[in-house]
Each structure stands twice: as C-alpha cells, then as structure tokens.
Amino acid sequence: MRQSTLIFHTRKEAPKDEVAVNAQLLIRAGFIDKLMAGVYTYLPLGLLVLKKIETIIRTEMRAIGGQEILMPVLHPKALWEKTGRWSTLESLFKFKGLNSEIEFALGPTHEEVITPLVQGENLSYKDLPVYLFQIQDKFRDEVRAKSGLLRGREFIMKDLYSFHATEEDLNTYYEKVRGAYETIFKKAGIGDMTYFTFASGGTFSTYSHEFQTLSESGEDTIYVCESCRVAVNREIIAEQRACPECGSEDLKERNAIEVGNIFKLKTKYSSAFRLGYKDKDGSEKMVVMGCYGIGLSRLMGTVVEVSHDEDGIIWPLSLAPASLHLLSIGAESEGLKKTAERVYNGLVKEGIETLFDDRMDVSAGEKFSDSDLIGIPYRIVVSEKLLKEGNVEVRDRKTKTVEIVKEADLVPFLKKTFLSS
Numbered sequence: 001m002r003q004s005t006l007i008f009h010t011r012k013e014a015p016k017d018e019v020a021v022n023a024q025l026l027i028r029a030g031f032i033d034k035l036m037a038g039v040y041t042y043l044p045l046g047l048l049v050l051k052k053i054e055t056i057i058r059t060e061m062r063a064i065g066g067q068e069i070l071m072p073v074l075h076p077k078a079l080w081e082k083t084g085r086w087s088t089l090e091s092l093f094k095f096k097g098l099n100s101e102i103e104f105a106l107g108p109t110h111e112e113v114i115t116p117l118v119q120g121e122n123l124s125y126k127d128l129p130v131y132l133f134q135i136q137d138k139f140r141d142e143v144r145a146k147s148g149l150l151r152g153r154e155f156i157m158k159d160l161y162s163f164h165a166t167e168e169d170l171n172t173y174y175e176k177v178r179g180a181y182e183t184i185f186k187k188a189g190i191g192d193m194t195y196f197t198f199a200s201g202g203t204f205s206t207y208s209h210e211f212q213t214l215s216e217s218g219e220d221t222i223y224v225c226e227s228c229r230v231a232v233n234r235e236i237i238a239e240q241r242a243c244p245e246c247g248s249e250d251l252k253e254r255n256a257i258e259v260g261n262i263f264k265l266k267t268k269y270s271s272a273f274r275l276g277y278k279d280k281d282g283s284e285k286m287v288v289m290g291c292y293g294i295g296l297s298r299l300m301g302t303v304v305e306v307s308h309d310e311d312g313i314i315w316p317l318s319l320a321p322a323s324l325h326l327l328s329i330g331a332e333s334e335g336l337k338k339t340a341e342r343v344y345n346g347l348v349k350e351g352i353e354t355l356f357d358d359r360m361d362v363s364a365g366e367k368f369s370d371s372d373l374i375g376i377p378y379r380i381v382v383s384e385k386l387l388k389e390g391n392v393e394v395r396d397r398k399t400k401t402v403e404i405v406k407e408a409d410l411v412p413f414l415k416k417t418f419l420s421s
C-alpha cells in the first residue's frame with residue numbers, strides 16, 4: 001500500500017475530549033475516526049488490523065468445530081420479553097419504528113435470537129453437540145463510553161454459542177474453548193499478560209471465567225496468583241480470599257481489561273425458549289448451553305494500551321497493518337526514486353505486506369515520526385547515502401536496533417530474521 005494514496009493522515013493532536021490512550025494513538029496514527037463517544041469508523045489501516053484479529057479468531061473457532069453464521073442486529077421486543085431482559089438489561093438500546101407498531105432492540109448479545117433459531121430445528125440427540133458463532137457489531141448504551149475502543153456503544157464481538165445433550169459434554173467443550181482463547185490471545189501478542197480469571201456467573205450460573213489482560217488503564221480489578229497464572233475477580237475475592245487452584249492467599253491486586261468471557265448458561269435460555277431435544281429413549285430433554293465472547297475492537301484497543309511508547313504504537317507482527325514500513329528518504333533524485341520503487345516491487349512480489357511511504361512533499365523527520373506513530377514492526381529506509389553503498393537500513397520499532405543490509409540481500413535477510421514464523 002502506498003502512503004501517498006491514503007487520504008486519512010496522521011495528526012499531531014487527538015480530539016480534546018478523547019482521554020483514552022488507545023483512542024488517542026489510533027486516531028493520531030490514522031487507524032480510526034471518532035463519530036461520537038463510543039462510536040468509531042475503522043479507516044484503511046485500522047480495518048487491516050481488525051481483519052487480522054478476525055482471521056486469528058475465526059481460525060481458532062473453526063478449529064474447535066465452530067460454524068459461522070450471521071444473525072440480525074435488529075431484534076423484535078417479544079424475544080427480549082421472553083427472557084425478561086427487555087426491562088432488566090440497562091444497556092439495551094430500545095426504540096419504536098416509525099412505520100410499524102412493534103418495538104425493537106439493537107442486539108447487545110444474541111441468546112434471545114440464537115436459542116429460538118436452534119429451537120426451530122426440532123433437535124434429536126444425534127444433532128448434538130453443535131457450535132455456532134458470529135462476528136458482528138453489538139450495541140450497548142454504556143454509561144461511561146470514555147475508554148476509546150475498550151468500551152464502545154457500538155463495538156465488534158465474536159460470540160460463540162454451544163448446545164449440548166449433557167452438562168458433562170458442556171464441561172468438556174468449555175475447556176476446549178478455554179484452550180482456543182489462550183491460543184487467540186497468544187497469537188495476538190498478549191498471551192503473557194492475559195490471565196484466566198475466575199468470575200461469578202451473575203444471577204444464573206455459578207460458573208464463569210474472564211480473560212483479563214493486565215493494564216494500568218483497565219477498569220477491572222483482579223487478584224493474580226503468579227505461581228498458578230490464574231486470577232480471581234472482585235466478586236470472587238469477596239467470597240474466598242485464596243487462589244482457587246492452590247489455595248495461596250498471596251494474591252496481587254492488579255488493574256486489567258476483560259478481553260473475553262466464557263459462561264456456562266446451562267438451561268437458562270433453553271428453558272425460556274423451550275429448546276429441547278429428543279433423546280435416544282424418545283424422551284424430551286432440555287438442551288444445555290454455553291456462551292463465549294471476545295470483543296475484537298476491545299482487543300485492538302487493549303493491544304495498543306499494553307504495547308506503545310512515547311513515540312506511538314508498537315504492533316505485534318501478527319496484527320500490524322503491514323509487516324514492513326518502507327521509507328524513501330531525502331532529495332528525490334531519479335536514482336533514489338527508482339531504487340525505492342524497485343525495493344517496494346520486490347517486497348510486493350514476495351508477498352511481504354509493505355506500507356510504502358512514497359510521499360514526495362514530506363520531510364525525513366516527519367516520515368520518521370509518522371512511522372513510529374503508526375507502529376509497523378520493521379522499518380526499511382532507502383536514502384541517497386545508503387544507496388551509494390548499495391545498502392538499505394532495517395530498524396526494529398520495538399527495540400530500535402538498526403541493521404544495514406545489502407539491497408540484494410534484503411528479502412532473504414527479512415525472511416530469515418523476522419518473517420520466518
């Protein structure tokens with residue numbers, strides 16, 4: 001991608017009312033634009049990151065048998081009345097259509113749609129278990145939408161729902177999802193700081209777990225057992241002051257961001273919608289359910305919160321909008337232009353994702369600071385001076401280490417050192 005073609009430029013300042021670091025950096029670097037509190041547009045660079053997150057999650061969901069669907073965002077009131085959540089869910093966006101008598105909700109989660117959807121199929125024991133997921137915009141009228149992508153009023157979630165004949169089967173699958181979530185957060189570069197966290201199930205289940213990423217800006221407080229690498233949340237610490245795995249009371253209080261949440265719903269929603277199945281002996285039994293969420297937009301914001309410095313964002317290679325940021329620096333002689341184009345085309349031909357700063361009217365200093373702000377993991381510089389020796393410069397955004405490489409050796413060098421995995 002050529003930077004000269006991007007109409008969304010970097011900015012010196014974020015909007016004054018934007019207090020969250022993730023949103024400040026993402027807006028300044030040209031990844032997102034704020035429409036209003038808690039509502040953002042994904043610009044070309046931001047959408048590239050979002051799509052990488054989506055691919056990581058989709059791959060892991062398929063690996064545990066998930067089948068992807070896409071449910072409506074617009075829900076009729078009647079479904080939400082069936083579970084009582086029309087009046088109890090404070091964050092539910094509700095409105096009346098101008099051309100119809102009925103009222104609607106904008107989906108904040110999809111138990112009220114997926115349970116009757118599956119119920120319509122008259123399941124037998126042979127159909128179970130089944131795992132359905134979607135990746136979609138969710139709507140919640142959050143009171144405090146000041147945390148940028150961490151707390152949107154409109155945000156993107158992956159929600160997976162599982163349907164089982166027995167609770168044992170749910171328990172087995174629940175552990176599989178836990179494993180898939182661990183893989184997802186590891187691939188997204190936050191594995192080391194993300195803790196499997198024991199949480200209360202709210203009003204309807206004793207079982208729930210959160211995936212919490214340590215961050216100063218996190219709105220949640222968790223209590224970490226460092227030897228077991230698990231944590232408990234606020235509600236749990238009030239009931240039991242010890243680690244649920246080893247019994248240690250040496251738990252460290254930390255701020256964290258909830259990036260994922262898994263629940264054993266059991267029969268709460270299947271009872272509400274009479275979702276049963278015909279068992280082997282012909283008897284009718286209740287389907288046992290689980291639900292599993294990850295906020296994709298919150299994950300993107302979390303990565304920025306935990307991975308930046310005073311100059312800008314530092315993307316992990318797995319999520320970066322490109323692997324390389326190629327900068328053409330200095331007096332734009334024909335020779336330099338030609339070399340930069342040659343290097344860029346060589347990288348493109350190799351299938352190496354490259355953002356090419358080919359802008360002509362921008363100073364070297366500005367190109368360097370934009371590059372640090374955007375945060376692509378590896379920066380390649382071509383300049384008149386380097387060119388004389390047939391060299392290019394490779395710099396690691398995170399460690400700031402610089403290496404000089406022969407232009408002819410660049411692709412093999414990159415493949416050997418950075419792009420091997």
Ligand code: ATP
Nearest residue numbers: 142150151152155157258259260261293294295298
């Ligand atoms: P919170 O306690 O932070 O409000 P929640 O427990 O209500 O979140 P869930 O219903 O468990 O959220 O949703 C599943 C996942 O969706 C969360 O783990 C989080 O990653 C994401 N998520 C929830 N609310 C938001 C939001 N307003 N903006 C962005 N992501 C969100």
Ligand code: MG
Nearest residue numbers: 210258260261
């Ligand atoms: Mg939650």
